Amino acid sequence: MSQDAVARPAARAAVSDTGVRWRLAERPFVWLAPLALLLVVTYVYPAIDVIRYSFTDATLLNPQYAYTADSYRSVATNPDLPGILWVTLLFVVASVILQLVLGLLVAMVLHRGVKRRLPGVAAVRIIILSAWIVPGVAAGIVWQLMFNEASYGFLNAMLRGAGISPVAWLSDPDIALWSAVIANVWRGTAFSMLLLYAGLVVIPSSLYEAASVDGATPLKQFWYITLPQLRPILLINTVLISIFTLNTFDLILPLTGGGPGRATEVLALYTYNAVFRNFDLSSGAVLAVLLLAISVVFTLIYVRLLPREL
Amino acid sequence: MAHVQVNQLFKKYGELQVVHGVDFEIGDGEFTVLVGPSGCGKSTILRMIAGLESVTSGDIVINERVVNDIPPRDRDIAMVFQDYALYPHMSVRQNLGFGLKMRNASKVEIDEAVRRTADTLQIGALLHRKPGQLSGGQRQRVAIGRAIAREPQLFLFDEPLSNLDAKLRVEMRTQIKRLHMSFQVTSIYVTHDQTEAMTLADRIVVLRDGRIEQVGTPDDLYSRPANRFVAGFIGSPTMNFIDARLVAEGDTLWVEPTGGPRLSVPAERVGRYRPHAGRQITLGMRPEDFTNTWTDESRAASSAVPLDVTVDIAEPLGSDTLIFGRIGEAEIVCRVTAVAAPPRGAVMRLNAHMNHMHLFESDSGVAL
Numbered sequence: 001m002s003q004d005a006v007a008r009p010a011a012r013a014a015v016s017d018t019g020v021r022w023r024l025a026e027r028p029f030v031w032l033a034p035l036a037l038l039l040v041v042t043y044v045y046p047a048i049d050v051i052r053y054s055f056t057d058a059t060l061l062n063p064q065y066a067y068t069a070d071s072y073r074s075v076a077t078n079p080d081l082p083g084i085l086w087v088t089l090l091f092v093v094a095s096v097i098l099q100l101v102l103g104l105l106v107a108m109v110l111h112r113g114v115k116r117r118l119p120g121v122a123a124v125r126i127i128i129l130s131a132w133i134v135p136g137v138a139a140g141i142v143w144q145l146m147f148n149e150a151s152y153g154f155l156n157a158m159l160r161g162a163g164i165s166p167v168a169w170l171s172d173p174d175i176a177l178w179s180a181v182i183a184n185v186w187r188g189t190a191f192s193m194l195l196l197y198a199g200l201v202v203i204p205s206s207l208y209e210a211a212s213v214d215g216a217t218p219l220k221q222f223w224y225i226t227l228p229q230l231r232p233i234l235l236i237n238t239v240l241i242s243i244f245t246l247n248t249f250d251l252i253l254p255l256t257g258g259g260p261g262r263a264t265e266v267l268a269l270y271t272y273n274a275v276f277r278n279f280d281l282s283s284g285a286v287l288a289v290l291l292l293a294i295s296v297v298f299t300l301i302y303v304r305l306l307p308r309e310l
Numbered sequence: 311m312a313h314v315q316v317n318q319l320f321k322k323y324g325e326l327q328v329v330h331g332v333d334f335e336i337g338d339g340e341f342t343v344l345v346g347p348s349g350c351g352k353s354t355i356l357r358m359i360a361g362l363e364s365v366t367s368g369d370i371v372i373n374e375r376v377v378n379d380i381p382p383r384d385r386d387i388a389m390v391f392q393d394y395a396l397y398p399h400m401s402v403r404q405n406l407g408f409g410l411k412m413r414n415a416s417k418v419e420i421d422e423a424v425r426r427t428a429d430t431l432q433i434g435a436l437l438h439r440k441p442g443q444l445s446g447g448q449r450q451r452v453a454i455g456r457a458i459a460r461e462p463q464l465f466l467f468d469e470p471l472s473n474l475d476a477k478l479r480v481e482m483r484t485q486i487k488r489l490h491m492s493f494q495v496t497s498i499y500v501t502h503d504q505t506e507a508m509t510l511a512d513r514i515v516v517l518r519d520g521r522i523e524q525v526g527t528p529d530d531l532y533s534r535p536a537n538r539f540v541a542g543f544i545g546s547p548t549m550n551f552i553d554a555r556l557v558a559e560g561d562t563l564w565v566e567p568t569g570g571p572r573l574s575v576p577a578e579r580v581g582r583y584r585p586h587a588g589r590q591i592t593l594g595m596r597p598e599d600f601t602n603t604w605t606d607e608s609r610a611a612s613s614a615v616p617l618d619v620t621v622d623i624a625e626p627l628g629s630d631t632l633i634f635g636r637i638g639e640a641e642i643v644c645r646v647t648a649v650a651a652p653p654r655g656a657v658m659r660l661n662a663h664m665n666h667m668h669l670f671e672s673d674s675g676v677a678l
Contacts, residue, residue: 206395209362213466214456215383215412224408228399 047292054285061279071282075290078283080262080270088246088267091181095245096238098185103192103237104230110193111200132190136250143183144170144255170256173263180252180264184245191244192237199233200226232305239302243295267291311338312373312386312463312496314359319368321354321520328354330520331368336513339494345507345543346517352500353468355517359498360389360466372464383412388457389466392473394449396441402452403437409460427459430489447478451485458489465497471506483509504544508532516540533666538675541594541668547632549668550595552640556669558587565593565667570638576613576665583669586678594668597632600644600660614661619644621658624651633658 054072058065075081106128113121134142146154147169156166169179203226211221227234249269252258258265258273265273271291275284314336321329329351336342344352357363359370361382369376377385388409396405406427407420415423428434431451441449450470457465467486471479487510490497501507507514508528516523516531516539524536528544535541541549556575557564563575563583573593575583600617619635619642626632626648633644635658644660652658669678 204393204395206391206393207397209360209382210389210391210395210397210456211408211412212362212382213360213387213389214409214460216408217383217412220412225397228397231399 050285050288054289056282058281059279071286075286084270091266092245094181095184096241099188099192099241102189104196106193107197128190139187140251140254147179173260176263195237199230203229235305239298243298313338315371317369320366322366328520334515341490341497341512343499343507343511344515350517351520352517356500386462387464388462390453390457390470392469394453398441406455406459423459427455431455467499538670547597547643550642552593554593556587556591567638573615590672592670592672597643597645599663599666602646613665614663617660617662618657619660621652621656
C-alpha cells in the first residue's frame, strides 16, 4: 500500500471534522432540538398536565371535571397533611444523614483497601452496588422479610438466638419509621459511597503526606484534609439523595404500606394513595405539585453549587 | 538541629529492591544533597527518612534515636514536596500556620511565626490568597515557608525546584542557599540536577541504582571523582572520556589516545599511575581543562600539553565557546575562551591541562 493511500482518508477525516464543528457552532439549536423535544414530551408536558389537573376537581371515577382552586384549599386544610410532612421530614433527614455517614465510611474503607491492594475490594464494591441496583419494590419486599415479626423474620430470629426479646419492627408506630429508614439507607448508601469514593480518589496523597509531616494525627488529617476536600461532593451528594429520598414510595409501599396508621406515610406515598386508592386525581395532583416544588428548590441549590464548587 | 545517620538501609517493594544497603551520615547543620539519575532511589531514601515509606531493613537515626517506627509527625521534620502539596482549601496564612496548629501552638505564637516567615520569604501580600491563586514561584515560596515556620530540626527537600522554569529555579536555588546560611538547620535535598547539587551542598551523596557511588564535598566530586559514573555525572558539559593506552618510557609516562597524539603524564602523577603502564585505560578530561589562552610560563606551571583538535562544530555561548572536535578516534568537547567560530575541519591548537587529568579502569570505571 502506498503512503498516499494511508494519508488521504486521514486528511478527509480532518476536513469533515472541522466541518462538523463549524456547523455545530453556527446552529446549536438544530443539534439540541431532538433532546429538547424529548424533554418536552417526557418531562415538561406531564409536569404541565399535573399542574393543570391540580386546578380541577377531577377523579379517576368520573371523566368529567371542572376547573377550580378548591383542590388547593382542601389539601391545605387537610388535618393529615402536617403529620405527613413531619414523617417525610424525619424520613428524609435521617436517611440523608445516615447515607452520608455510612457512604463515607464505606468509601474510606474501600479506598484504603484499594490503596493497600487488598484482594476482594472489587467484589465488595459490586455487592454494595447491587443493593442500589435492586428496584425499590424488591428492596421493600426483602426488608419486609427481614423485619417480619412472624417466626421466619430474620432480624427477630437473630435477636431470639441472642436471647433478646423480639422487636415489633413494622407494627410499632414508633419503630416502623426507623425500620423504613434502615431499609432506605441500605439501598441508598451505595450511591452515596460511589460519589464519595470518586471524591476520595482524586485527593492527592501528597496532601496527607504533607499533613502527617506537619504533625497531623489520622483524625486531624480526616478533619483538616479529607472533609474540606470532599466538601463539594458532600454538598452535591446531600442534595441528590435528599431529592431521591423525598420521592421514595416504592420501597415503603411493600414494606409497611404507610402504616401502622400513618406512621410511615411519606409525602410521595400519600400522593400515590390519594390518586390510586382514593381515586382523588385533583388532590393527588396538588400533592404532586407540592413534591415538585420541594424538589425544584433542592435542584436550584444543586445548580447553584455546581459551577462554584466543582 | 539534628544529626542524621543512615545505616545499612534497604528498601524492597515486593520482589523489587530499590535501595541496596546505603550508609551515610549528616552532621549538625549540614546541607546534604542526594543526587543521581531518576530511579536511583534518592527520593525513596528521603521518604524513608521522613517516615513516609517503611524501612525494609537498616536504621535511620536522628539525634541518636532510631526513628524507623516513629510516625512522621513525631520526627520533628519538615518537608518540601515536588508538587508543593499546599492545602488547596486553606489560605496561605493557614498553610503556613498548619504545622504549628497541629502541635497545639497558641494563636499568638502561630501569628508571630506566620508573620516572621512571610517577611523572610516576602510573601506577606499573599497571606489571604488560596494556593490556586498563586504562580508557581509563589507556591514554591509558600511551600518553603510552611516548612520553616515550624522551626523543625531537620529539613527535607524532594526535588523542590523541578516544576519551575529555568530562571525561577536559579532564583529559588539562591534563596534556599541563603535560608540555609541564615538558619543553619540540617537539610537533606534530593535532586537529579547536578548543578543544584554542586551549588547548594556542603556534601553530596551520588547514587545510582540504589547504591552510593561517592560521598564528598562538591570539590571532591569535581576534582577527585571515585569512578567514571561520578566523573560523568558531575560537571557540564560532561567530562570527555577517551579510550587510551598508558605507555611507560624510561621515567616518563604517556597517555596514548587511540589514533591520536600521545600526551605526557605530569611528573607528580607518574608514581601513582606507573603500576598501570601498558594497560588500556580511559582518560578523563573536563571540557574546561582544554584552553586556548596561555603563556609559556602558565603552560609550564600547569603541565599543559599542546594539542591539536580538529573542529567539528563550535557553539559560542558568549563568555565561552564550546568546541566539539576530535583527537584521534575520540570525540571531545572543549570549553575555551570566546573565539570567532572556527570553520568545520579547522585544526585548533589547544592546551590540555594534564594536571587535571583522570584515569579510569576501562572495564570497571574505577578511578586509578
